[in-house]
Amino acid sequence: MQPASNRFDALSPNGHYHQMDKKSIWVGRIPKSVTEGEIHSWFEDFGHVNCVKLNIRELHNFAYVNMSSEYGALCAVQFKQHKLGGSEVDVRLKSYYRPMKPNVGAVEAKLFCGKIPKDVTEGTIRKHFERHGDVTNVQLKKKKKKKKKTLR
Numbered sequence: 191m192q193p194a195s196n197r198f199d200a201l202s203p204n205g206h207y208h209q210m211d212k213k214s215i216w217v218g219r220i221p222k223s224v225t226e227g228e229i230h231s232w233f234e235d236f237g238h239v240n241c242v243k244l245n246i247r248e249l250h251n252f253a254y255v256n257m258s259s260e261y262g263a264l265c266a267v268q269f270k271q272h273k274l275g276g277s278e279v280d281v282r283l284k285s286y287y288r289p290m291k292p293n294v295g296a297v298e299a300k301l302f303c304g305k306i307p308k309d310v311t312e313g314t315i316r317k318h319f320e321r322h323g324d325v326t327n328v329q330l331k332k333k334k335k336k337k338k339k340t341l342r
Contacts, residue, residue, distance in 0.1 A: 212260040213240075214284035215267060220244070220251040221275035229253050232274060237262020254284055306330070 217229065226242045233239050238258040245252050257263040263283065266272075272279045303315070312328045319325050 211284045213257050213263050215255040215257065215263050216280075216282050216284045217253045217255060217272070217274075218250070218280040218282075219277065220253060220279055221277045222246075222251060224251070224275040226253070228274060229255060232272070233257070233262075233266055236266040236269070308332070 215233070220229070226244045229244065230239050230242045233255050236257070240256040240258050243254045257266070267281055267283055272281050312330045315330065316325050316328050
């Protein structure tokens with residue numbers, strides 16, 4: 191964990207906070223042929239590189255580059271023409287919590303949840319689902335007790 195002085199909070203478009211590390215860079219859309227050494231060499235032009243961690247994924251690769259100074263990281267982020275392996279790559283400050291994208295074109299939806307324990311309240315359900323977006327209504331329907339028919 192980095193010291194608190196190397197981090198700051200940023201407000202994402204949907205109003206959620208996420209922490210940024212002012213010395214670490216996220217590099218995305220890296221071609222499969224690029225190595226950690228090539229990434230290290232490229233970012234050395236902006237300042238001393240402490241380490242590079244390349245993450246290999248099926249669709250696209252990304253890397254985290256830790257710079258020794260905030261200045262080096264900010265210079266790298268402000269430079270707009272990063273090319274690795276002949277392709278342009280995305281460069282941003284590393285975010286510890288991925289900013290949630292606003293729900294563009296979101297539609298109102300209803301969700302049915304069955305077999306909810308009797309002790310669960312509407313508040314508990316609301317709190318659980320608000321992690322995923324706005325909750326406008328919660329209706330908790332309890333089973334009605336059937337009246338026993340009596341023979342007359």
